[in-house]
Amino acid sequence: MAIAAHTGIGTLPILYFGTEEQKQKYIPKLITGEWAGAYGLTEPNAGSDALSSKTTAKLSEDGKHYILNGQKCWITNGGFAQVYTVFAKVDGDKFTGFIVERGTEGFTNGPEEQKMGIKGSSTVQLYFQDAKVPVENVLGEIGKGHKIAFNILNIGRLKLCAAALGGAKMAFETSVQYAKTREQFKQPIANFGAIKHKIAEMAIRIFAAESALYRTAKWIDEWEKKLLEEGKPFNESLLGAAEEYAIECAMLKVYGSELLDFVADEGVQIHGGNGFSAEYNISRAYRDSRINRIYEGTNEINRLLTLDMTLKRAMQGRLNLMGPAMEVQKELMSIPDFGEDDETPFTAERKLIANFKKAILMVSGLRYKN
Ligand SMILES: Cc1cc2nc3c(=O)[nH]c(=O)nc-3n(C[C@H](O)[C@H](O)[C@H](O)COP(=O)(O)OP(=O)(O)OC[C@H]3O[C@@H](n4cnc5c(N)ncnc54)[C@H](O)[C@@H]3O)c2cc1C
Numbered sequence: 298m299a300i301a302a303h304t305g306i307g308t309l310p311i312l313y314f315g316t317e318e319q320k321q322k323y324i325p326k327l328i329t330g331e332w333a334g335a336y337g338l339t340e341p342n343a344g345s346d347a348l349s350s351k352t353t354a355k356l357s358e359d360g361k362h363y364i365l366n367g368q369k370c371w372i373t374n375g376g377f378a379q380v381y382t383v384f385a386k387v388d389g390d391k392f393t394g395f396i397v398e399r400g401t402e403g404f405t406n407g408p409e410e411q412k413m414g415i416k417g418s419s420t421v422q423l424y425f426q427d428a429k430v431p432v433e434n435v436l437g438e439i440g441k442g443h444k445i446a447f448n449i450l451n452i453g454r455l456k457l458c459a460a461a462l463g464g465a466k467m468a469f470e471t472s473v474q475y476a477k478t479r480e481q482f483k484q485p486i487a488n489f490g491a492i493k494h495k496i497a498e499m500a501i502r503i504f505a506a507e508s509a510l511y512r513t514a515k516w517i518d519e520w521e522k523k524l525l526e527e528g529k530p531f532n533e534s535l536l537g538a539a540e541e542y543a544i545e546c547a548m549l550k551v552y553g554s555e556l557l558d559f560v561a562d563e564g565v566q567i568h569g570g571n572g573f574s575a576e577y578n579i580s581r582a583y584r585d586s587r588i589n590r591i592y593e594g595t596n597e598i599n600r601l602l603t604l605d606m607t608l609k610r611a612m613q614g615r616l617n618l619m620g621p622a623m624e625v626q627k628e629l630m631s632i633p634d635f636g637e638d639d640e641t642p643f644t645a646e647r648k649l650i651a652n653f654k655k656a657i658l659m660v661s662g663l664r665y666k667n
């Protein structure tokens with residue numbers, strides 16, 4: 298958690314949106330780990346609806362500082378970071394990013410939250426009481442903070458899936474090991490069909506997540522390369538590539554976090570009573586996994602985003618959704634074509650996927666029309 302937040306939301310906003318001076322000042326120390334980074338977006342009354350934030354920034358009379366007032370909550374690494382990317386509204390309405398250093402006058406943090414899991418991760422509130430942030434610490438453009446906030450989350454979602462996948466593999470291995478050594482009815486419990494089924498389901502979902510993750514990562518790499526070749530600078534190329542695959546990133550976030558919850562839950566079940574004991578690692582995996590469905594945009598929000606972004610692209614003509622959706626409707630009205638028997642590998646699977654796609658097209662076509 299500490300490393301993921303530091304290298305991701307704690308460092309990337311400055312790397313991608315910072316001026317040359319800001320990068321020179323902060324990035325070398327963040328990269329070596331001399332300084333730790335954190336990211337303050339969420340507020341007590343602005344969670345999923347992050348843009349409804351109440352933290353304000355007002356230019357000082359001498360024009361040298363922005364004076365920040367407000368509060369942030371649930372800030373990972375907040376208890377020990379030196380550098381924070383914080384969002385506040387200039388003059389109460391222009392949502393803007395700021396780089397805030399520990400030690401800034403008027404800026405403090407609260408005590409560590411008592412959490413259900415990820416207890417090794419620092420999570421605190423941040424307080425701004427007439428905090429004096431130098432004008433040169435404005436990150437990106439005034440009023441364009443949403444660009445930073447949302448673009449950074451695309452990459453965060455892909456990374457969350459990777460982290461969840463790693464956790465799922467650990468929980469999986471621990472559970473398989475346990476199933477092979479724990480004996481009941483004079484044999485290892487791994488011999489029982491019910492346990493084999495759990496292990497198989499875990500392995501299938503891990504494989505699916507890993508495949509989807511690497512496939513998307515490859516697409517992002519290729520798109521980034523294309524943008525670089527077109528002459529786009531480094532930051533715009535990576536951000537543009539992550540934006541191009543923002544839908545996939547949202548889906549991976551949902552799938553990865555639910556995969557980890559599933560594996561941790563079944564892992565506890567395989568461990569029986571021991572799975573409920575704090576002495577066994579699997580009980581920690583169960584508690585630690587739960588947060589992944591909540592941060593980096595809750596899974597409800599990411600599900601909504603998946604659909605909304607798809608429909609938006611269709612409206613913009615970037616995605617031909619309407620044509621295939623009409624085809625499906627036409628197909629449903631006509632006599633079905635049962636097709637020839639096809640003996641090639643994966644025929645049944647290919648047919649299933651094609652039909653899933655048709656069902657989705659049908660439903661989105663209806664929403665699109667309305
Ligand atoms: C351990 C931890 C670490 C965190 N680290 C950071 C950090 O480093 N920096 C940071 O800025 N934030 C951080 N967060 C905050 C996190 O991103 C938010 O908790 C998250 O975005 C959800 O906001 P919320 O808690 O206010 O829930 P709410 O937004 O109040 O949501 C409550 C419920 O309502 C649902 N909901 C809300 N809106 C809709 C909608 N339109 N449609 C359907 N359902 C909806 C949600 O999905 C959820 O189930 C962290 C949180 C935790 C717990």
